[in-house]
Amino acid sequence: MVTPTAVAPPALTTVNEMYEGGQILMTGATGFLGQILIEKLLRSFPRIKTIYIIVREKKGLSAEQRIDKMFRNVIFESLHELMPHFQLKIKVLNGQLDAPNLGLSPEDRSLVMSKVNLVFHCAATLRFDEELKVAINTNMYATQKLLDLAKQCSNLRMFTYVSTAFSHANRKYIEEIVYKPKTHYTELLKLAEMDITHPKYQEARDRLSTENINTYTLTKAAAEQLLHEEATYIPVCIFRPSIVVSTWSDPIPGWIDNLYGPTGLVCGAQAGIIRSVLADPNVKADLVPVDFVANALVCAPWHARQSYEKDNSSMPVYNYVSSKDNPITWYDFSITSQKAQLSIPSSQGLWYCFVLLTKHRTVYFLQNLLLHYLFGYIFDTCSWISGNKFRLLPIYDKMSKVVSALEPFSTKEWTFDNRNVEQMWNQLSSSEQNRFPFNIESLNWDDFLDRYVRGTLVHHLNDKMDSETRIKAKKRYTRLTVAHHCAKSLLYACVVLLLWSLLKYILW
Structure with missing residues (x-):
């Protein structure tokens, strides 16, 4: 058996213990889910020491300016009241995920390796029609380099990778396991080194267009395979949410900051400009509120760590979906x-x-x-x-x-197995269930959609x-x-x- 790089800390019996003295590295912090996750972590665990977030310059704003602007968002208002100085817990790392060494300076890499004990990898390109090379670099190459960095963190408790419930959409029944895609992930990484005009690249792109639904799901499935093969005996778990929509209630009802998925169509209908949609009325719409997703994501490292303590070769997968326990067409x-x-x-x-x-x-x-x-x-x-x-x-x-x-x-529509999610929920204490509600059966769709529409x-x-x-x-x-x-x-x-x-x- 290979000796794990990380030194196993004592067993963590509660979610609170998982985050005690937590020093967290996060990607995708400025994204929709990332913002809700940061807010939830800081508000729920005041004893977290630091959250390190990798951010790049964008649209003329430095990484620090982008984060300052983000914290002026309405969802952080209650956090500002409860913890006026919470931004002191935020450490911005200037980086570029698709660059060598994640674009981090040697000093920042050393800081991460010596301090970080939890990793949330939420960053991804969500465009379904993304150029294959861009999707590979963002969704796969960045995952590989972040994993390499996490392996050198001496006190790593868990590396949590946010994938998608549709990563293996070419299957009808999707279990909470890592499937082996038809094309090995190393072949995709080699493609990213080619020029997009190269005949071999174009041939491969055409061939791969039928392997999965789109470049997003294709590269997310490959990233899962990459983790499965390169994270042996490293504490890693994979979290797969379905279509993420607005908050139900926390920190405010109906908040959403993007037009992905059905949200753009809902806004268009509200504005009176969209009247027809290509959709099967009888198919289940697998939607999940982002605050429920964040709550389950907070608990996943704790639950996965218990599995790792029993078997350090385990890599739990969590299918967080609504179609199985609370379907809506x-x-x-x-x-x-x-x-x-x-x-x-x-x-x-x-x-x-x-x-x-x-x-x-x-x-x-x-x-x-x-x-x-x-x-x-x-x-x-x-x-x-x-x-x-x-x-x-x-x-x-x-x-x-x-x-x-x-x-x-x-x-x-697909049939999902979500036994790991169910077990995680059942193993929480009643007080933790109240603090981190994610039981999708409790969601009232009429109430949620009213808040969703108001939010948009x-x-x-x-x-x-x-x-x-x-x-x-x-x-x-x-x-x-x-x-x-x-x-x-x-x-x-x-x-x-x-x-x-x-x-x-x-x-x-």
């Missing part, structure tokens, strides 16, 4: 969301809110043409005549790409919830509703008139 998601949207309409909506779901590409194509592009051409022509730029047509072009990327997830309205459409704005919004929506029904009646009348004219011509 895309039809129910759509109907419930629309009810919430009707109760709190947008004050800036362009049309009446309604969404049609279809699993048929031809039907979607016709609906997209008539309900989106025709409307867009009319609206943008009027806008152009008024001296303004086109607004809707660029949105519909982007939306078509989003719908195409989401099609595998909205028209297909406030945080994405920049709408307000004060009484004056709400009154104006309802009056505006009443006018749009009347206009919608008048337009629909006029359309029906035209169709009837056309059919009558054709019938009259044929018979007489």
